[in-house]
Amino acid sequence: MMDALAFEVSAFRSTPHGAGAVATVELLGDVSPVLAALCGSDISIGALSLRRFDDIDEGLVARLAPERAILFPHGGTRIVALLAAWLTARGANWIEDPLSIRDGIDPMELFPEAESKVEAFAMTTLARAQSRLAVKLLLAQSARWNACAPTALDLPRSRRLNRLIDPPRVVLAGLPNAGKSSLSNRLLGRDASIVSPEAGTTRDAVASRLDLSGLSVDWLDLPGFRALDDASVASSEQRAIKLARLMLQDADYVIALAAPDAPWPALERAPDLRIFTKCDMPDARASAHAQDAQLFVSSVTGEGIDAMAKHIRDALVPPEDRANTAPWVFDMRLAPELA
Numbered sequence: 108m109m110d111a112l113a114f115e116v117s118a119f120r121s122t123p124h125g126a127g128a129v130a131t132v133e134l135l136g137d138v139s140p141v142l143a144a145l146c147g148s149d150i151s152i153g154a155l156s157l158r159r160f161d162d163i164d165e166g167l168v169a170r171l172a173p174e175r176a177i178l179f180p181h182g183g184t185r186i187v188a189l190l191a192a193w194l195t196a197r198g199a200n201w202i203e204d205p206l207s208i209r210d211g212i213d214p215m216e217l218f219p220e221a222e223s224k225v226e227a228f229a230m231t232t233l234a235r236a237q238s239r240l241a242v243k244l245l246l247a248q249s250a251r252w253n254a255c256a257p258t259a260l261d262l263p264r265s266r267r268l269n270r271l272i273d274p275p276r277v278v279l280a281g282l283p284n285a286g287k288s289s290l291s292n293r294l295l296g297r298d299a300s301i302v303s304p305e306a307g308t309t310r311d312a313v314a315s316r317l318d319l320s321g322l323s324v325d326w327l328d329l330p331g332f333r334a335l336d337d338a339s340v341a342s343s344e345q346r347a348i349k350l351a352r353l354m355l356q357d358a359d360y361v362i363a364l365a366a367p368d369a370p371w372p373a374l375e376r377a378p379d380l381r382i383f384t385k386c387d388m389p390d391a392r393a394s395a396h397a398q399d400a401q402l403f404v405s406s407v408t409g410e411g412i413d414a415m416a417k418h419i420r421d422a423l424v425p426p427e428d429r430a431n432t433a434p435w436v437f438d439m440r441l442a443p444e445l446a
């Protein structure tokens with residue numbers, strides 16, 4: 108029964124992953140039979156129609172071209188997953204990572220309604236950009252590219268802005284018990300890492316996607332760095348520490364953490380930021396290690412946490428880069444001469 112229906116379409120979610128008010132699911136290929144089965148009947152080209160999506164959801168459907176339609180279901184991840192399952196059960200090719208087809212499809216074909224090449228590229232990029240701050244900037248690019256001679260392209264600035272599309276990697280390094288996991292959990296708003304007064308609690312690095320005042324980052328809570336010749340350190344912890352030190356090399360941004368009861372870690376690489384935590388403890392700021400700190404925070408009271416998030420965001424994607432109205436090379440295909 109299902110074989111008879113084998114749909115010759117590719118489908119993918121074109122809004123960023125995660126929950127949102129409305130998601131967009133693109134259908135490319137022989138879309139008429141899919142719309143007939145999913146929405147009750149086919150939809151004429153150029154029409155926008157409110158339909159039920161089988162028994163999954165209700166939403167708008169835009170039929171943009173003979174071989175292209177967009178579904179607008181509600182944006183919960185579960186609804187999109189159900190639509191994906193419905194489509195794949197009927198032979199459609201569900202593309203989990205639209206990036207994988209990005210280079211194969213001309214954005215102008217994907218977004219025929221776009222008024223310029225830059226707008227079509229911006230729409231394609233918007234589908235995968237991870238940071239909230241990317242949205243307005245990407246939507247402004249078409250006008251900015253029109254207004255500016257390509258000679259004014261500033262590639263280093265564009266590379267920094269690209270962190271709004273692909274999250275940069277931030278690592279938190281400190282001695283055992285410095286409070287790394289507590290700080291990570293506080294930022295995340297949930298307990299991703301176990302916290303305890305026992306040194307060496309975190310073994311494997313714990314990665315979380317965090318929103319730092321509009322910038323998404325991949326945040327890594329590392330095991331505490333202690334001397335590997337310390338006989339009390341178990342061999343599994345020693346291996347974890349070695350791995351963590353490798354992660355430091357790859358990071359876009361390194362934060363060193365100290366506390367009244369934990370001095371600064373010795374790192375192979377100079378940290379980009381030195382944070383002093385547990386500043387709610389009595390006389391914390393008077394402690395010897397506090398002298399070298401740039402920022403003070405407490406994971407218990409929340410003091411300094413918002414300022415810290417903004418500081419890291421602005422270091423990775425400076426406000427002057429965001430405010431600059433010169434074109435942003437958010438996709439190298441727009442400026443092949445710079446590649």
Ligand SMILES: Nc1nc2c(ncn2[C@@H]2O[C@H](COP(=O)(O)OP(=O)(O)OP(=O)(O)O)[C@@H](O)[C@H]2O)c(=O)[nH]1
Binds near residue numbers: 332
């Ligand atoms: N008063 C106070 N205590 C804190 C704060 N942050 C962490 N702690 C305490 O410090 C201890 C160690 O915290 P963790 O977050 O587990 O430290 P860690 O750096 O992840 O430790 P390891 O995983 O062992 O390397 C726990 O008892 C926490 O409750 C803080 O801001 N204020």
Ligand SMILES: [Mg+2]
Binds near residue numbers: 288300301309329
């Ligand atoms: Mg920990």
